[in-house]
Amino acid sequence: MKKKELVKEIEKHLKLYEQYLKSLRKTKKTGTR
Numbered sequence: 001m002k003k004k005e006l007v008k009e010i011e012k013h014l015k016l017y018e019q020y021l022k023s024l025r026k027t028k029k030t031g032t033r
């Protein structure tokens with residue numbers, strides 16, 4: 001795997017993880033799942 005491709009993969013996963021964390025925070029604030 002080339003380094004650029006690897007970086008793209010990591011960035012993609014980081015974005016997904018960020019969205020996941022944001023959604024978690026939202027659920028905590030509202031108190032609903």
